[in-house]
Amino acid sequence: MDVRRRNNVTVTGPADAPVLVLAHGFGCDQNMWRLVVPALAERYRVVLFDYVGSGGSDLSAWSQERYSSLDGYAQDVTEVCEALDLERAVFVGHSVSAMTGVLAARAAPERIGALVMVAPSPRYIDDEGYRGGFTAEDIDELLASLEANYLGWSSAMAPLIMGNPDRPELGKELTNSFCATDPDIARVFARTTFLSDSRDDLKDVTVPTLVLECAQDVIAPREVGAHVHAAIPSSHLVTLDATGHCPQLSAPEATAQAILGFLESRL
Amino acid sequence: MCRTGGVPEPSGTGDEAAMDAAFTALLEDSAEELYESAPCGYLSTLMDGTIARINATLLNWLGLKREAVVGHRHFVDLLTVGGKLYHETHFAPLLRMQGELRGIALEMKTSHGGRLPVLVSSVIKHGSEGEPLLIRTTVFDASDRRAYEEELLRRRQDAERAHAEAERARAEAEQARRQAETDRERLADALAVLQKSLLPDSLPALPGLETAVYYHTASPDQLGGDFYDLFPIDGDRWAFFLGDVCGKGPQAAALTSLTRYTLRAAAHHDPEPDAALSTLNAVLHERYTAGGDPRYCTCLFGILEPGTDGRTTVRLGSGGHPPALLLRADGRAEFLPTPGGLLVGVLPTAPFATATTALAPGDTLLLYTDGLTEARTGPARDDLYGEEALLAFAAAHAPAAPHAVITALTELLEGFGDGPDDDTALLALGVPAPADPATNDPR
Amino acid sequence: MTPLNITHSDTAAGPVLHVTGELDHARATALRQRTERLALRPGQCLTLDLSGLEFCDSTGITALLAARQHALAAHADIVLAAVPPALLRVLTIVGLDQVFTLRPSGKPPVA
Numbered sequence: 056m057d058v059r060r061r062n063n064v065t066v067t068g069p070a071d072a073p074v075l076v077l078a079h080g081f082g083c084d085q086n087m088w089r090l091v092v093p094a095l096a097e098r099y100r101v102v103l104f105d106y107v108g109s110g111g112s113d114l115s116a117w118s119q120e121r122y123s124s125l126d127g128y129a130q131d132v133t134e135v136c137e138a139l140d141l142e143r144a145v146f147v148g149h150s151v152s153a154m155t156g157v158l159a160a161r162a163a164p165e166r167i168g169a170l171v172m173v174a175p176s177p178r179y180i181d182d183e184g185y186r187g188g189f190t191a192e193d194i195d196e197l198l199a200s201l202e203a204n205y206l207g208w209s210s211a212m213a214p215l216i217m218g219n220p221d222r223p224e225l226g227k228e229l230t231n232s233f234c235a236t237d238p239d240i241a242r243v244f245a246r247t248t249f250l251s252d253s254r255d256d257l258k259d260v261t262v263p264t265l266v267l268e269c270a271q272d273v274i275a276p277r278e279v280g281a282h283v284h285a286a287i288p289s290s291h292l293v294t295l296d297a298t299g300h301c302p303q304l305s306a307p308e309a310t311a312q313a314i315l316g317f318l319e320s321r322l
Numbered sequence: 323m324c325r326t327g328g329v330p331e332p333s334g335t336g337d338e339a340a341m342d343a344a345f346t347a348l349l350e351d352s353a354e355e356l357y358e359s360a361p362c363g364y365l366s367t368l369m370d371g372t373i374a375r376i377n378a379t380l381l382n383w384l385g386l387k388r389e390a391v392v393g394h395r396h397f398v399d400l401l402t403v404g405g406k407l408y409h410e411t412h413f414a415p416l417l418r419m420q421g422e423l424r425g426i427a428l429e430m431k432t433s434h435g436g437r438l439p440v441l442v443s444s445v446i447k448h449g450s451e452g453e454p455l456l457i458r459t460t461v462f463d464a465s466d467r468r469a470y471e472e473e474l475l476r477r478r479q480d481a482e483r484a485h486a487e488a489e490r491a492r493a494e495a496e497q498a499r500r501q502a503e504t505d506r507e508r509l510a511d512a513l514a515v516l517q518k519s520l521l522p523d524s525l526p527a528l529p530g531l532e533t534a535v536y537y538h539t540a541s542p543d544q545l546g547g548d549f550y551d552l553f554p555i556d557g558d559r560w561a562f563f564l565g566d567v568c569g570k571g572p573q574a575a576a577l578t579s580l581t582r583y584t585l586r587a588a589a590h591h592d593p594e595p596d597a598a599l600s601t602l603n604a605v606l607h608e609r610y611t612a613g614g615d616p617r618y619c620t621c622l623f624g625i626l627e628p629g630t631d632g633r634t635t636v637r638l639g640s641g642g643h644p645p646a647l648l649l650r651a652d653g654r655a656e657f658l659p660t661p662g663g664l665l666v667g668v669l670p671t672a673p674f675a676t677a678t679t680a681l682a683p684g685d686t687l688l689l690y691t692d693g694l695t696e697a698r699t700g701p702a703r704d705d706l707y708g709e710e711a712l713l714a715f716a717a718a719h720a721p722a723a724p725h726a727v728i729t730a731l732t733e734l735l736e737g738f739g740d741g742p743d744d745d746t747a748l749l750a751l752g753v754p755a756p757a758d759p760a761t762n763d764p765r
Numbered sequence: 766m767t768p769l770n771i772t773h774s775d776t777a778a779g780p781v782l783h784v785t786g787e788l789d790h791a792r793a794t795a796l797r798q799r800t801e802r803l804a805l806r807p808g809q810c811l812t813l814d815l816s817g818l819e820f821c822d823s824t825g826i827t828a829l830l831a832a833r834q835h836a837l838a839a840h841a842d843i844v845l846a847a848v849p850p851a852l853l854r855v856l857t858i859v860g861l862d863q864v865f866t867l868r869p870s871g872k873p874p875v876a
Contacts, residue, residue, distance in 0.1 A: 080411070081411055082410075082411030082412045082415065083411070083412070083415050083416075086419060087415055089419065090418075150411075189403065189407075190403075193403035193404065193407070194407075195404075196402060196403050196404025196405075196407075197403070197404040197407040197408060198404075199404055200404040200405060200407070200408040200427075200428070200429070201408070249407075271370070271396075272410075273398055273406050273407075273410060274406075274407065274410045274411070297370075298369075298370035298371055298396070299370070299371065299410060299414050300410040300411070300414070301410070301414060301415050301418070304414070304415050304418040304419065305369070305370075305414070305418060547823075566823070567823075568823040568824060568826065568827050569790070569823065569824055569827070570790055570824075611830070611834070614831075614834065616827055616830040616831050616834060617827065618827070618830070620858075620859055641860075642858065642859030642860045642861070643858070643859075644858055661857075662860060662863070663860050664859070664860030664861070664863065664864065665826075665859045665860055665861060668830055668861070668864065669864065672860075673860070673863075706851075
C-alpha cells in the first residue's frame with residue numbers, strides 16, 4: 056500500500072528543515088491551508104495530506120468501519136508519519152483534526168513532538184457541566200443539510216467551479232476537493248466528528264501544545280478553548296482576533312504568525 | 323404593450339412618445355427602491371460576518387427589524403444550527419478560497435420559529451489593493467425547489483433501496499440456482515450408484531455359452547422397473563432371471579432391489595425355479611401386499627446345467643411373465659410355454675409354472691419383458707407389437723446366435739418411432755453353433 | 766389420451782364401478798382411492814365393470830389388486846366384468862385370471 060498516494064501527500068519547504076504536518080478537518084481538504092503554507096514553508100518542511108475519503112485521497116481505501124471512529128483518522132496520521140519516516144514532527148490539526156492529533160501523538164509518541172490545535176473541540180454536544188455549543192438535534196440538522204446540499208453540490212456547484220475561467224487551477228482543485236466527496240463518506244465523517252467525545256484523551260497530552268482559538272467561533276466557542284487549555288498542562292492558549300471556524304482562511308497572517316511564534320519559542 | 327382609451331395618435335412619433343413616458347416611469351423606480359423591494363433578499367456583511375446592510379424583502383421574510391440586525395447580527399445568526407455548521411465547514415472556507423459561491427442550499431430561521439429554505443449566492447468585494455472588503459449575498463426563497471429536491475432525493479433513495487433489494491433477491495436466486503444444480507448433481511450421482519445396484523455391470527463369461535442383453539429405461543432418472551441377472555450358483559450351474567416390477571421410478575427401483583437380492587439369495591439356498599420364486603413371493607407379499615400396498619413383479623427364473631453332450635439343460639419357472647422364446651438351430655422359432663404362473667407377491671402362496679428344455683449348439687433362448695411385446699407401433703403408435711409378431715420375427719431370423727438376436731431386436735425397437743417408450747429388457751442365452759459352416763441357413 | 770372416468774351404481778348384490786378410459790400410471794391412484802372409500806358389507810360383491818377400459822398397465826393391475834384386497838378385508842367378494850380382450854390376455858399371462866372372478870357382462874348375476 057502506497058500511503059503517499061492513498062492520502063494524497065504533498066511536501067514543500069526546505070528538505071532538512073523541521074517538519075510540520077498540516078491536517079484538515081471535516082468539510083474540506085488540504086486546500087484549507089493554502090493561505091498559510093507559503094509563510095510556514097519558508098523555514099519549515101510542510102507536509103499536507105487528505106484523510107481517506109476526502110479531497111484527492113484514494114476513495115477505494117475507505118471503509119465505514121475504520122472511519123467511523125477518530126482512531127481510524129489517527130491511524131491515517133501515524134501511517135503518513137511512518138511513510139515519510141518523520142521523527143518528532145509538529146502536528147497542526149484543524150477542528151476535529153486537533154483531537155486526531157492527540158490520539159496520534161499518544162499512539163506514536165516518537166513521531167509527534169508537538170501539537171498545534173486550531174479551533175479544537177473535544178466534544179461538540181453539551182453535557183453536564185460542559186458547554187460544547189450544540190445539542191444532539193443540532194447535529195441531526197447538519198446531517199440533513201449535508202443531504203440537502205448533495206444535490207446542490209452536484210448540480211449547482213460543479214458548473215460554477217468548472218466554469219471559473221479566471222482561476223482554472225483553483226477550479227480544478229476545488230472540484231476535486233468538494234465535488235468528489237461521496238455523500239455517504241461525508242455523512243460518516245460528520246457523525247464521527249460531531250458525535251465524538253475526546254475529553255478524556257486530553258489528559259494524555261504531554262508534548263508542548265498550542266491551542267489556537269478564534270475570538271468568535273460558532274463551532275468552537277471560547278469556553279471550549281478554555282476547557283482544552285485547562286485540560287492540557289503543557290499547553291499555551293492564543294486567541295486570534297478572528298471570526299469563524301477557519302482562521303487559516305479568515306486570518307491567515309495572524310494564524311501563521313501564531314504558529315511560527317510557538318515554534319520559535321520551543322527552539 | 324396594449325394601450326387602452328385615448329385618441330388614436332398619428333402613426334410614428336406618437337408611439338415613441340408613449341414609450342418614452344413608460345421608461346421615465348420605470349426610471350423613477352429608484353435603485354434604492356429596486357434594492358429594498360427586489361424579489362430576492364440582499365445583504366452585505368463585513369468580512370467577519372457582521373451584517374452591514376440588508377434589504378426589506380429579506381427582513382420581511384425573516385420577520386426581523388432592521389435596527390435589531392444591522393451592526394448587531396452576523397450572517398450565521400440568521401441560519402439554523404445545521405445551516406451554521408454547514409456554513410462554517412463548507413460555505414465560508416469555499417467562499418474565502420474562490421471569492422464567490424452560488425446556489426448553496428441553506429435554511430434560515432424566521433422570527434416566528436419557522437424555517438425558510440433558501441438558495442444563497444455570495445461574492446467577495448475586493449478593495450483597490452485586492453484586499454477583501456465585504457461580502458455581498460443574495461438570498462432566494464427555495465421552498466418549492468427544496469420540496470422538489472427532497473422529493474427527488476427521497477425517490478432516489480427509494481430507487482436505491484429497491485435496487486439493493488432487487489440485487490439481493492437476484493443474488494439469493496443465483497445462490498438457490500447453484501444449490502439446486504449441486505443437489506441435482508448429487509442426486510444424479512446417487513441415482514447412478516443405485517442404478518448400478520439393480521443390474522450387473524456386465525454379464526459373466528459362461529463356459530460353452532454365449533450371452534447378450536439389451537436394456538432400456540424410459541424414466542428420466544434412469545431407474546427402471548425391468549431387471550435381469552446371471553450368476554454362478556455352484557460348480558457348473560448358473561442361475562438367471564429376468565422380470566418386470568410394477569410401477570416406475572424410485573418405488574419401482576426399491577422393489578427391483580429387493581427382488582434381485584432375494585432371488586440371488588434364494589438361488590444359493592435352493593436353485594429350483596419353483597423354490598426360488600416361492601421364496602421371492604413370500605418376501606414380496608410379506609413386505610408389501612400384506613400391508614395393504616400391493617406390489618408385485620413378473621419374473622422368469624432359470625437354471626442352466628451344461629451337459630456332457632454339448633447340450634445345456636434349461637429349467638425355467640415363470641411367475642406371471644410372458645413365455646420365453648426359443649430360436650432353434652434348425653430355423654424354427656417357438657415359445658417355451660409356462661402358463662398358469664401367477665404374478666409374484668400378490669397372494670401369500672402362489673402357483674408357478676415350470677418348463678424344461680435343452681439348448682443344442684446353435685439354439686438361442688430369448689427372455690424379454692413386455693416393453694417388447696407391448697411396444698407401440700404403427701404410424702399413430704397405437705398398435706401393440708404383440709407376441710405373434712415377435713414369433714414371426716424370431717422365425718425369420720432363426721437360427722441366430724444371442725448377439726445377432728439382440729442386435730436385430732434392438733434395431734426393431736429403435737425402428738418403432740422414437741424408440742421404445744417403456745422399460746425394456748432382453749436377455750439371450752445360447753450354445754454357439756459349431757464352427758463348421760456346413761449348417762447353412764436352412765431357409 | 767382418454768381420461769379415466771369412474772361411475773358408481775348400486776345393485777342388490779353390491780356396488781358397481783363402471784371404469785372407462787385409460788388406467789395407467791398417472792390415473793391408477795384415482796381408482797385406488799375410489800375403491801378404498803367404498804363401504805362394503807360382508808357378503809356383498811363389488812363389481813368392476815371394465816367394458817369401457819381402453820388401456821391398463823401394471824399400475825392399473827395394481828389398482829385392481831388393491832380393490833380385491835379391500836373387498837376381501839371387508840369379507841366381501843370382487844368380480845371383474847366385461848374384461849376387454851387385451852386386458853384378459855395380460856391377466857392370463859400374469860395368472861390373475863385364476864385369482865379374479867371374471868364375468869362376461871357388467872350385469873350382476875341373477876339372484
